[in-house]
Amino acid sequence: MRVEVAFATGLAPPVAGLRSFRDTERHDIEAQLGWPPGPGFTPRSKPDQVGVRALDIALLGIPRLLDIIANAGAAGGTLFGEPADAGRPRESENEVDDFPVMWAAPGDLARTLPWQLDPARRPKKYRTELVLTDQRLVVLGRDEDKGSVPAEELWTAARDTVADIERMPYSEDGSDVRVRFTDGSWTRWKVKEPPKLVGRFRNDRLPVTEGELTPEQRERLGALVASPPLQVSRLIGTMLPVTEPPSLERFSDGTVTVELKVPLSRGSVWTVTRHLFPDGTDDVTKDSAR
Secondary structure (H helix, E strand, O other), rough: OOOEEEOOOOOOOOHHHOOOOOOOOEEEEEHOOOOOOOOOOOHHHHHHHHHHEEEEEEEHHHHHHHHHHHHHOOOOOOOOOOOOOOOOOOHHHHHHOOOEEEOOOOOHHHOOHHHHHHOOOOOOOEEEEEEEOOOOEEEOOOOEHHHOOOOOOEEEHHHHHHEEEEEEEHHHHOOOOEEOOOOOOEEEEEEEEEEHHHHOOOOEEEEHHHOOHHHHHHHHHHHHHHOOOOOOOOOOOEEOOOOOOOEEEEEOOOEEEEEEEEEEEEEEEEEEEEOOOOOOOOOOOOOOHH
């Protein structure tokens, strides 16, 4: 699996837009890492927090407006959804009072992570990606200003040095994960498709082919491809036939996740996700429950 990755960013008003780097005694280790200078970490005062909250409210209104324009009402196929409910912090010391994205004693694996993971240090058009294989965890980097220049390998670790990857719900769009290493260190990353990454790492969500589905799942898949459950406003465009093969992944309980790339007449493509149970029935709730 290959997804975009970067150090996470604080969400709570005191740490919004910030990140810190700590040892196991909560000392700041940023200066010890040998990285290019960064913005540092200073939690916001109460007056500053009010300003951040006002900006949040203003920004959160935009998706609601777009939802009205799109008039997209089908479950699992809306073009613009409400902002994800981040819920409450699970760890106030790491999500409100402080926001470490690296937690490591001297010599721990997390201290070897590349500085390019930090959006505040790298060039604006520099991107980092995470590659998960059956043997390794790899971080790649690419400067988009350099066109087709291949990505460079910035960091790698054996997969068996990773104890777990877990989702951190209190984050923007629920996109944060914490990667725990076997030496006790950890890092907090923002990634695309966190449920898929966690499932792939834990081997309870693996790619399958259409031929591996139950007859009932194959029948329902054909119906979804022929008529995707997506409602689209005329302002957005009209649906075109699905031509790209669907992405299929199976959970350990036999449920199969289907991702359909639905092209629209005005050039955009929307991904519709459904979850097929072995008997062919389907819903849209499995990812949100994981």
